[in-house]
Amino acid sequence: MMRPLPLLVAGLTLTLGLTGCGLHPLYAGGGSGAVATALSGVEVAPIEGKAGWLMANALKDRLGGGQGGGARYRLDVRLDDQIRGLGVRRDDSVVRERRILRARYQLVDQTSNAVLVDATAGSDAGIDVVRSEYATIAAENTALERLSVIVADEIVARLATYARSRSGEAMAPARP
Template sequence: MTKRFLAAALLLVPLTGCGLHPLYAGGAGGGVAQALSGVEVAPIQGKAGWLMGNALRDRLAASGTPQYRLDVKLDDQIAGLGVRRDDSVTRERRTLRARYQLVNLSDGSVLLDATAGSDAGIDVITSSEYATIAAENTALENLSGIVADQIVAKLALYARRRLPAR
């Protein structure tokens, strides 16, 4: 029994120096969460922008006086993929790309300039235009959440490395 315990303890020793640290250490009071709470989301154009703005605000949980502004420009595209012999589309791909900048409100400097994006496949129902429109809207809602997650993850990494806690 002692040999097994000793062997297990020796196997755990290399893991202590692996360099991994929790990103959100300290929970809502931690440095990353506090830095992210100082980010306000600038208005974003269109329906996709409204969805993206809400998703970002939900994830950032801004509070107090903002120190940073997140500017986002979206590119939302739908392209036909599957085509029948009669040239009707059977499948679409919706792509949502975001170029975003984190701006320091005190001096207007751009701290982070990056992109995020994702895409989704949509079946086109030729017998029901409503079903196709509903699928396109659902894809946009899902893509907004996915891209917002990517943006917040990048902001959190940046905040951990460079931004002071509030």
């Protein structure tokens, strides 16, 4: 039978050790916190193509408000969407593909046109190429949808980190 006292002491020690580690919640304050407020003031500029439409929707879902035209910040995104064949069958047909989605994005303060964040994000996915052309196209489209969500999450996480580092002074250009 285990004695509860040693477990209690170990748990208390671990809890006290974590309180001084310096970790702070990114979205402290919930929807009314500094980070959520800053992100809701970001408008997503139109992005070209099908991948752009998917990416813009994913970003708008994650950022919340700011889409009414009165946003203080604008997010400009340029996408590079590629599909590359990897494996080849004996008849020279491709057996596996790699879909790569890369985004270069800039967060722009619309009052001063200053670029606050200039970065890239990206992800890739493997696709099995089967004998059915319909199934392969469906797999490519599904991969693009998943990649759009992954890259949008990466972009929003970077913007949230930036907003957290600038909380209290609004989002200002990073100092060199």
